[in-house]
Amino acid sequence: MTIAVLSGGSSLEREVSLRSGKRVTEALRGRGHEVVTLDLDEHLVDQLAAHAIDLVFLALHGKVGEDGSIQSLLDLLGIAYTGSGATASALAWDKSVSKGVLRHASVHTPNWHVLSEDAVREYGAGRALERIAERIAFPLVVKPVQGGSSLGVRLVEGPEDLASAVMSAFHYHPAALLERVVVGTEVAVSIVDGTALPAVEIHAKGGAYDFGARYTHGATEFHAPARLDPEVADACADAAGRAWDALGCRHVMRADLIVDDDGTPWLLEVDTCPGLTETSLLPIAAKAGGLGFDQFCERLVDIARVQTLAA
Amino acid sequence: MTEVQLDPYQSRYAQRAHGMTASEIRALFAVATRPEIVSLAGGMPYTAALDADAVTAVTEMVIRESGATALQYGGGQGIDELRERLVDVMAAEQVRVHPDDILVTNGGQQGLDLLGKLFCNPGDIVLAEGPSYVGALNAFSSYQAYVIHLAMDEAGLIPESLDETVAALRSAGRTAKFLYTIPNHQNPAGVSMSAARREALIERAQRYDLLLIEDNPYGLLDFKGEQLTCLHEMDPDRVIYLGTLSKIFSPGVRIGWVAAPAPIRNKLTLLKETADLSQSNLTQYVAERWLATQPWLDQVKQFRELYRERCDAMLDELALELPDDCSWSAPTGGFFVWLRLPDGLDSKELLPSALRARVAYVPGRAFYADGSGEREMRLSFCFPTSDSIREGVRRLAGVIRDQIALREAFYGHQTTKDDAS
Numbered sequence: 001m002t003i004a005v006l007s008g009g010s011s012l013e014r015e016v017s018l019r020s021g022k023r024v025t026e027a028l029r030g031r032g033h034e035v036v037t038l039d040l041d042e043h044l045v046d047q048l049a050a051h052a053i054d055l056v057f058l059a060l061h062g063k064v065g066e067d068g069s070i071q072s073l074l075d076l077l078g079i080a081y082t083g084s085g086a087t088a089s090a091l092a093w094d095k096s097v098s099k100g101v102l103r104h105a106s107v108h109t110p111n112w113h114v115l116s117e118d119a120v121r122e123y124g125a126g127r128a129l130e131r132i133a134e135r136i137a138f139p140l141v142v143k144p145v146q147g148g149s150s151l152g153v154r155l156v157e158g159p160e161d162l163a164s165a166v167m168s169a170f171h172y173h174p175a176a177l178l179e180r181v182v183v184g185t186e187v188a189v190s191i192v193d194g195t196a197l198p199a200v201e202i203h204a205k206g207g208a209y210d211f212g213a214r215y216t217h218g219a220t221e222f223h224a225p226a227r228l229d230p231e232v233a234d235a236c237a238d239a240a241g242r243a244w245d246a247l248g249c250r251h252v253m254r255a256d257l258i259v260d261d262d263g264t265p266w267l268l269e270v271d272t273c274p275g276l277t278e279t280s281l282l283p284i285a286a287k288a289g290g291l292g293f294d295q296f297c298e299r300l301v302d303i304a305r306v307q308t309l310a311a
Numbered sequence: 312m313t314e315v316q317l318d319p320y321q322s323r324y325a326q327r328a329h330g331m332t333a334s335e336i337r338a339l340f341a342v343a344t345r346p347e348i349v350s351l352a353g354g355m356p357y358t359a360a361l362d363a364d365a366v367t368a369v370t371e372m373v374i375r376e377s378g379a380t381a382l383q384y385g386g387g388q389g390i391d392e393l394r395e396r397l398v399d400v401m402a403a404e405q406v407r408v409h410p411d412d413i414l415v416t417n418g419g420q421q422g423l424d425l426l427g428k429l430f431c432n433p434g435d436i437v438l439a440e441g442p443s444y445v446g447a448l449n450a451f452s453s454y455q456a457y458v459i460h461l462a463m464d465e466a467g468l469i470p471e472s473l474d475e476t477v478a479a480l481r482s483a484g485r486t487a488k489f490l491y492t493i494p495n496h497q498n499p500a501g502v503s504m505s506a507a508r509r510e511a512l513i514e515r516a517q518r519y520d521l522l523l524i525e526d527n528p529y530g531l532l533d534f535k536g537e538q539l540t541c542l543h544e545m546d547p548d549r550v551i552y553l554g555t556l557s558k559i560f561s562p563g564v565r566i567g568w569v570a571a572p573a574p575i576r577n578k579l580t581l582l583k584e585t586a587d588l589s590q591s592n593l594t595q596y597v598a599e600r601w602l603a604t605q606p607w608l609d610q611v612k613q614f615r616e617l618y619r620e621r622c623d624a625m626l627d628e629l630a631l632e633l634p635d636d637c638s639w640s641a642p643t644g645g646f647f648v649w650l651r652l653p654d655g656l657d658s659k660e661l662l663p664s665a666l667r668a669r670v671a672y673v674p675g676r677a678f679y680a681d682g683s684g685e686r687e688m689r690l691s692f693c694f695p696t697s698d699s700i701r702e703g704v705r706r707l708a709g710v711i712r713d714q715i716a717l718r719e720a721f722y723g724h725q726t727t728k729d730d731a732s
Contacts, residue, residue, distance in 0.1 A: 010348070012663055015341035117717070126721035151335065152663065163721045170717065171663040200315075215333035218318025225313055284315050 002034045003301060004053040006070070009040030011062025012172065013149050016215065020276035021059035027294040028057070028301065040064065048079060055305060056081040057297070058273055061148055066273045067093040082304040084272040088248040092270040095177050096145050098247060099269075105246035107239050108266045110180040111136055114145060115166055117174035129162055136180045142166055144173035148271065150210045155181070179268075184260040187226050189240035190274065190285040191253045192296075193303050196237035197285040201226035215279055222281075224288035228259065236265045243270050251303050254282050327433075327455050336674065339662055343671035349703030351625075351690040352671040354498065354646050356558050360617055365605055366561075366597075372604070373596040381596045385589035387580045389415025389568070393595045396602035397568050401554065403608065404530045406541045408552075412570045414579050415590045419528055419555035419567035423450040425582045426524060426551065429575070430488045431456035436480065438490040438521075440468050442649070442678030442687065444498045447491055447526065456488070458680035465640060467504025468492055470511035477519050489522040489551075494542060496529040496645025499678050499689035503643040506539050513545045526553040529645035531611050534619045537643065548572050556598055558646075559611045564594040618646065624697035625690065625704060632708035634715060639690075646693040649675075651686055652711065655718055658688040661710060670706040 005028070007021025008014055021037060028035045036051050038044065040060060048056070056074055058081055064070055068090035074081045084092070092098050096114045103109055113135055119125035132140075142165040143153040152172035154165040162178075169176035186202040186209060201223040204213035213219045226233065240255035247253075247270060254274035257265045274282040276293075286296040343350045373381050388394070394410035401408055416422040423446065431437065433455035439447065441460025448458055459480075462472040473490075480486060492512075494504040504512070516523055525542045543552040555567040569579055583590075601607060622642050629639055629648070636653040650672075652658060659674040675687025690707075692700055 010342055010345050012339055012342060012666060014345075015338040018341065121717060121720045124720070129721075149338075167714075167717060167721065168660050171660055201313075211335040211338065212332035215338075216331075218321040219332055220317075222315040222317065223313040224315050227313060279317055284317075288313075288315070 001054045001305070002036065002052055003028060003055050003057055004048060004051060005035055005037045005057045005059055006040055006044075006065070007037065007059040009060055009062065009064055011060070011064060012147070012151055013061035016149055016275055016277060017059055017061040017065070019278075020061065020280070023276055023278070023293065024057055024059050024297050027297040030294055031298045033298075033301070040070075045073075045077070048077065053079060055079065055301060057301065057304075058083050059276060060273060061275060063093075063146065066148070066271075067146065080304050082300045083251050084247075084249045084253065088250065089272050091247045092249070092253075092272045094146055095143065095269055096175070098243075099177075101246050102243055102267055102270075105242050107242050107246070108264060109268070110182050110266050112177055112179040115176050115178065117170045117176075120166075120170075126163065129166070130159060132162065132178055133159055136178060139181045141179050141181050142169050143177050143179070144169045145175040145177045146173040149214060149275075150208075153210070155208065182258040182260050182266045182268075184258045184266075185226070185228070187228070187236055187257045187259055187265070188281040188285065189236050189255045189257065190282045191240055191244050191249070191255070192286070192289075192291075192299065193251065194241075194244065196240055197289040197291075198225035199228065199233055199236050200224045200281050200285050200288070201228070202281070214275075215277065217279055220279075222284055224284050229263065232259060232263045232265070235263070239265045239267050243267055247272075250307065252282070252300060254285075327453060336659065336662065336677075339666060340671065342666050348666065348669050348671055349695055349699050349706065350671045351692070351695070351700070351703050351707070352673050353694060354691050355694045356562055356646075357614070357617060357694055358561055358563070360613060361561065361610065362605075366601070369600040369605065370597055372600050373593070377596055381593045383592055385592040385595065387414075387584040387589055389413065389590050390592065390595045390599065392603075393566075393599040394568075396599050397554065399602065400556075400559070401552075401570065403611075404527065404541055404554075405538060406544050406552065406570075408543075408547075408570045412573075412576065414569045414571070414576055414583060415595060416567045416569055416583065417587065417590060418557060418562065418565045419526065419553050420446050420450065421583070421586070422553045422567050422569040422579075423447050423526075424453070425569070425579050425586065426489075427451045427454040427456065428582055429578055430522075436485055436487045438473075438476065438487045439680075440492055440497065440500070441681075442499050442675065442684055442689075443491065444493060444526065445673075445677045448678070448680050451491070452680060459487070460679060460681060460683075461490070463497075463500060463502075465502050467494060467497065467502055467508055468512065470508055470515050473512070473515050473519070473521075477521075487521060489524050490516070491524045491526065492542070493526045493528075495527055495539065496532060496643050496647075498529070498645065499647050499673070499675075500649040501640040501642035501645055501647045502649075503537065503539060509540060509542060509545065513542060513549075516549055517546065521549075523550045524553065525550050528553075528555045528558050531559055532615050532618055532646075533644040534615070534622065535643055543570065551575060559614065560598065560601055560607065564598050565591070566594060566598045615644070618644075618693055621692040621695070621697050621700055622648070624700045625692045628701045628704035629708075632705055634708070634712055637711065646691050648690045648692065650688050650690055652688070653715060654686070656711070656714055657685045659685065661714060664714065665707060665710045668706045668710045670703045670710070672707065 068086035071086035431454035675684030
């Protein structure tokens, strides 16, 4: 069986993806697999054929790899791949859609409002910004509706900074999500093949778990398993599990949550193609669950192969 | 214990390493290397213009004729024959030095690092043009020096700005360790310091007893044939001169040099030996043979014409495409145009939109130690072809216009500070 590790592409998360891809390639080669690494470009279909690829390990981050596009293409080509199918990917990738689905499935997710660039440009929505403050109290967080790695995310303390934060988010995606800030403990719950791994607790030393905190060794303090009361840890796993079911995920997923002072987990977003770099959350969770990185990668390949054969 | 230690060495790092974190901008630049992106970001010389056969011949000559020495360790100051040739290069810049005055370094960048190491204690103050070369700012700040910027305009550094800064420093009981300047075709601003300002700067440096570091990577890439007098020539005891072959031959050979008064040079040589024992003999010999046997000044002329043509393409397209309230420098030579956006726009914020539109540049903040420069950006014309440059400028103009329209949609058309003044 020949595996293609697909990474890179021209997404703004290209660098993170290349790092994930490199690690996965080394891990799978170390386990004796035949692996080729492909940088996502216009030659993809030809390259998959030329290398007679049986299975694609998706280490892509950013739009094309996570919004269902690649998944649809691989479905069409009849090639197995790791991670969720096209529909679940598309649902999870768009934060406004996934939050709607989560709320419908009775998963706590902080109140939000979406403002599109079209609405601002064409219909004067900028003048309705103050209404946001009535819906969602400050401070609030503004993020691109689609995108990862905290790119374009801003904490807004008051109305005077709201417009610039929204414009900042528009540089990454033409719709911004304005979301209530939940104060509490930041936690990530990863699920592999339907089973939750130990939760990872996140304390960014600089305060915000931003790009620098995510990808600098030592800039963030992690605890795995998270130091949560057992019932709170169960509630986190339960919330992640319900998100998994509601979105129709498979193979692997990571949910980002905040546990408030009352012990209620609030689910912020779901990642169907989680980062696999040296500082990423999923490998930390896997290790806490007894799976080394190499084993984890191989496990994912096995799951993807079996499930695709069964399908 | 549930704590996961991703960096178990953290408590051991020196203080100067504490600020080193992964950067969003750096990650975004990974996209800029993709072929579909027109990169106006990097400052890479167009080495494809070099005569590959000539470089091959020179390299072969080195191995054949001086192989054993070329593959051996070298001395700390650099090989004598190369230093003699570097004197020729400086003579082409109208600067007279003796080969003994020269220390060969691993690119100009190592010279900057060694000077930071020699002069800067934590908390020391150094002066530089605002904006200035990011590699120099990083070199000085890695020794925990604090950079104060001096104002510049289209005629380079404004010497009068030194008066106020020196007075403020004096009243605080401080002095600046040195002033770092790129008088010719400055990186990133693209402009040169006028002859009158050079005189005025030297006069003030003498009055304030200020040491100058003159970085001159682009001097020979002079589009206007001005060949303004180098500061070193005006006061050799007060000016440390940095040169490099990166822009006139190859950055791959990593040959730079420092010409400095003997006491400074001797200390720099010791620091150089501590840093890397010696410069690569192999590339020193290649550089020496290049300068000794090849018509290297013809090559410089070819580079200069190539860059002039590309610069013209960029300036033409900027004039055609950019909105009225943008302004930019008219380069006197070198690699770069410095662009200023309308009030309210931020070049760092704009970068992801630009990358989505398939064009890259360097946001202005990189060139200031104090975080200013949000409205500015550096555009380089050295590497892409003229056609690519035109296409890149068109894409960038689209992004800027689009952002101006979005701001107007948010705020309505406002009277900007500039309009009001």
